[in-house]
Amino acid sequence: MQFSEEFWNNKYKKNKTGWDLGEISSPLKAYFDQLTDKSALILIPGGGNSYEAEYLHEKGFTNVFVVDIAIEAIMNIKDRIPSFPETHLLHNNFFNITGQFDIIIEQTFFCALDPELRKDYVRQMHKLLKPRGKLVGLYFDAELNNDHPPFGGSFDEYKQLFEPAFTIKTLNDCYNSSPGRQGMELFAIYEKA
Template identity: 50%
Template sequence: MNTEKEYWTNRYKEGHTGWDLGTISTPLKDYFDQIQSKEVAILIPGAGNGYEAAYLNDNGFTNVHILDISVVPLEQFAAANPSFPEEHIHEQDFFKHKNTYDLVIEQTFFCSFPPIKMNRVKYATKMASLLNDGGKLVGLWFDIPLTEDPDKRPFGGSKKEYRTYLAPFFEIKTFEAAHNSVIDRYGDELFGIFIKKKQPIKQQNNPLHGITLQSILEHLVANEGWEEMDKQVRINCFTENPTIKSSLRFLRKHLWAREKVEKMYLRSLNKN
């Protein structure tokens, strides 16, 4: 069994869900109330008990999807919301989800992953891939000191750190302390609206035009993983303590290796 899946399933079964407000969060409710189109395609990853999805469904939104790695909260949500379309409930690893949306909602999801840099790079890369050009990532991020204790999930983070990961893929419309948080979270969360950047127009016969080497590596890590990358291109920077930074340094010095990585990137795009 997937270790993350097992971890979250046990948390739900044991009732260790301290992040659960028991209702929709006020900042998200206020944001939803100003959306005019009821047909907008929305994804809520790490949906848990799905209070936001239930609110949207009850208010006439017709294209809302929820995703969680554990079936336990999804079954509870389905039982409590029988009018919610069954085909819009996804028990799946977030990083394997393939659909695209106009709006993705963030609610304690970013901080659910072990806080290593690569997980946070993968999060930003995957979020961008799930959105249509001009699509929005909207929600709440914890503004609390980072903890690495696995029993203290969700982990924290800072405004500066979040911006570092999201800025390469999104224009930041707003990202400030939430003014209307529930009392228990007041002062501890940031409300953000991030708009996906349009992809650069590619030169004819040059599919890599406008795509940086860092973007190529981030895509490969998110969609293939270091192990698969190492199988396809045998270089030490993919084998020994691989990081984006060390790989950039090596590939910028060795054109032969960079060309192989670019070909792997193009194969990955065709596959996905």
């Protein structure tokens, strides 16, 4: 399955963005609200319209980066948040990104990837995190689709995928999911081992 830049750009152009909540997700807002280091290097891969980046930016976080393969998504952020540093909007394939981050945020990126790329996702996340860096976010705990995004997942699959490279600090049912996602999400914090 190939989900190219053109595939994702067309989703934005045709407003076929069912995954987009139109606001920051409740669980990530709660997580961000307890962060104190506003200079932390934070990456949001497959960021889309990235209300999470907008929220962090408005809260004074200075090193938030968004990467997306779809230029339409990057332009949406640029247009909506003119004060967001343009150099922090990365039009690129996540698997080509380099650098080291303190925190990487997962918000509907994992489920958008071809399931064949899941081990590559874990390797790239590990590579991009500083020692003791954290991958934090939401993962579907539900059977979804087999031939197009979003692809589902399960608690057991995540344990098997992440345990070799990360210490699983949290992998629990999400108690404060956004409407329409209750009972379908796990909140995870994986720390680079």
